[in-house]
Amino acid sequence: MSRDEVLTSGFWRTQLTTFAVLFAGYASYTYNRKSVSFALPNLMKNGLLDKSAAGTISSSQNTAYAISKFLGGVLSDKISAKWLFFSGLVLSGGATILFSTTSSLSMFAALWFLNGFAQGAGWPACAKLLKKWFSPEQFGTFWSALSASSNVSGSLCPFLATWVIEHFDWRASLVVSGGVTITSALCVAFLLSDSPIDAGFNKDFTPEATKKKTDGESTAPQSTWRDLIKSPFLWVVSVVYLVVFAAKTSVTEWGQMYLIEDLGHSAFTGSGFISAVETGGFFGGIAAGYVTDWLKKKSGKKTTGNPRMFAAIWFMAGVAGFLFLLTTFVTSSSSQFFLTVIGFGLGACLYACIAIFGIVASESYPSHLSGTAHAVVALAANVGAIVSGLPCSYVAQLYNWRAIFIILEILAAAAALFLTVFGKVSPGLPEDKPKSQ
Secondary structure, three states: OOHHHHHHHHHHHHHHHHHHHHHHHHHHHHHHHHHHHHHHHHHHHOOOOOHHHHHHHHHHHHHHHHHHHHHHHHHHHHOOHHHHHHHHHHHHHHHHHHHOOOOOHHHHHHHHHHHHHHHOOHHHHHHHHHHHHOOHHHHHHHHHHHHHHHHHHHHHHHHHHHHHHHHOOHHHHHHHHHHHHHHHHHHHHHHOOOOOOOOOOOHHHOHHHHHHHHHOOOOOOOOOHHHHHOOHHHHHHHHHHHHHHHHHHHHHHHHHHHHHHHOOOOHHHHHHHHHHHHHHHHHHHHHHHHHHHHHHHHHOOOOOOOOHHHHHHHHHHHHHHHHHHHHHOOOOOOOHHHHHHHHHHHHHHHHHHHHHHHHHHHHOOOHHHHHHHHHHHHHHHHHHHHHOOHHHHHHHHHOOHHHHHHHHHHHHHHHHHHHHHHOOOOOOOOOOOOOOO
């Protein structure tokens, strides 16, 4: 085997190691972020929290997460993405372990705000590391695969958390979650490198070298962030992204509470439903990528707007449909199989919409504005997550958990109609071109 073949083989193994560490690390972020949600039924049963307090804790985390995702994106350009990823894992894991030692609502809210703030370091660091390690031809594939780590975690961890809570208590469950997260941080410290050059490879293995060979010299941009903000398409995507993220967060945060408190199902039934949502999300997100890639290739440049939005209309309608099934046909005697089918379908449609809206926000604008475009719609999504916290818990306190999902069902149907009317709006910005002389 020649020296070049040895280097190429070694680089591929290092790429896979890098991806595996990122996959495990981001799965740990997700497990940690949802660890209190898994413990909520026990906390409320023991009288440590009521519905309003649960909403306060959820909103404190989501508010901090919305802020820190912006800060994380800025920091990933300024400092080592590896150590940003590491720091977020350590801080969020430590906050979760400290959460297990207290019983005060104010401390619960403060520590979960800290957890949410640390969580914002996760995905921006992942995005930066993926760009440094994988070529443009590989980037989309590995982005989608890494995103699926949150679904894998969301499918398995409810059962782990429920088992620990039932055999020990809710505090032990949080200690396990924090311990797993800190262990992942140690793997990041010892196994991850910021770039191929930091790992000992030469510049020929960097994505920048690959891009230069294929694309040639870059051109000067014409559009600015002011043009971006004026784009109607950006705000169409932001509105529907807010709705779908409010629905996703409410389903994963409050879905088991609806089944347990309103309908009298067991904790394991509730965990099984959440697991089905995440499993459906894993397949839905991947399917959305393949389906919308096919639509984009088929349409070419003949259609106005982004052809992926056509699929988004149907997936959003699916969200409304499965929420209707959840609120209308699920009863205290519903079987686990029926709940699993609804959870799987709901998760598939929710995560398909999330994948599509993230992709179109990034690809519909010139390369120098794609990150900013994604940041704007992500902010809207995080507002939806915040709305699903305290405001939704107030609705549950005044009425019941079912009322939340009826409201979301109506909003999802309205969003599908909104996309039908406005989904073909053009982004309205030119691609990057040389400046005219």
